[in-house]
Amino acid sequence: DAKTTQPTSMDCAEGRAANLPCNHSTISGNEYVYWYRQIHSQGPQYIIHGLKNNETNEMASLIITEDRKSSTLILPHATLRDTAVYYCIVRVAGEYGNKLVFGAGTILRVKS
Amino acid sequence: GAVVSQHPSRVICKSGTSVKIECRSLDFQATTMFWYRQFPKKSLMLMATSNEGSKATYEQGVEKDKFLINHASLTLSTLTVTSAHPEDSSFYICSARSDQDSWEKLFFGSGTQLSVL
Numbered sequence: 001d002a003k004t005t006q007p008t009s010m011d012c013a014e015g016r017a018a019n020l021p022c023n024h025s026t027i028s029g030n031e032y033v034y035w036y037r038q039i040h041s042q043g044p045q046y047i048i049h050g051l052k053n054n055e056t057n058e059m060a061s062l063i064i065t066e067d068r069k070s071s072t073l074i075l076p077h078a079t080l081r082d083t084a085v086y087y088c089i090v091r092v093a094g095e096y097g098n099k100l101v102f103g104a105g106t107i108l109r110v111k112s
Numbered sequence: 113g114a115v116v117s118q119h120p121s122r123v124i125c126k127s128g129t130s131v132k133i134e135c136r137s138l139d140f141q142a143t144t145m146f147w148y149r150q151f152p153k154k155s156l157m158l159m160a161t162s163n164e165g166s167k168a169t170y171e172q173g174v175e176k177d178k179f180l181i182n183h184a185s186l187t188l189s190t191l192t193v194t195s196a197h198p199e200d201s202s203f204y205i206c207s208a209r210s211d212q213d214s215w216e217k218l219f220f221g222s223g224t225q226l227s228v229l
Contacts, residue, residue, distance in 0.1 A: 007223070
């Protein structure tokens with residue numbers, strides 16, 4: 001089972017920052033938080049990941065709370081092309097190795 | 113960046129036939145690949161972990177005889193849907209982890225839309 005919970009959907013105005021929250025209250029100390037997004041009928045695209053510190057790359061910023069029980073993905077200037085389903089994922093340890101188990105994700109709609 | 117190629121992107125087949133889907137890591141070696149299935153407006157469901165040179169490991173509830181996985185080389189994994197039926201119609205997606213990097217990133221293929229008539 002997925003170890004994260006996210007809001008079902010969010011709307012954001014074009015050009016504004018999109019802040020997508022995620023709860024992962026059962027995360028272990030050495031587990032990373034990953035963010036992927038999926039545009040309709042395509043494979044998921046990696047966005048960013050982090051462990052403890054806040055992270056930033058060319059796509060987004062990731063803010064992780066000090067207790068690591070939640071995080072927020074920030075798209076600083078959302079565009080229409082950022083409309084997608086955003087998945088917050090914590091790696092799950094399986095019997096034969098680690099794996100990524102996707103939750104329901106957040107549908108982000110960027111509107112003009 | 114790393115690229116995972118998945119082929120075909122779309123396939124339509126008759127009920128009872130078998131369909132093979134290929135997943136290739138184009139510029140990196142991947143000991144481990146993953147196969148997911150996705151129904152419309154639903155999230156990705158992990159089906160199995162494909163391990164180069166050994167048997168795949170299947171998630172609970174996934175029929176290993178129905179969904180045959182072969183990972184014969186470090187750059188290729190295949191998923192064969194055997195004796196396909198309409199309920200097997202779905203979007204299938206593969207992903208691969210680069211052996212050269214730490215575990216943290218998976219690269220996904222563009223998916224295969226399977227329609228069984």
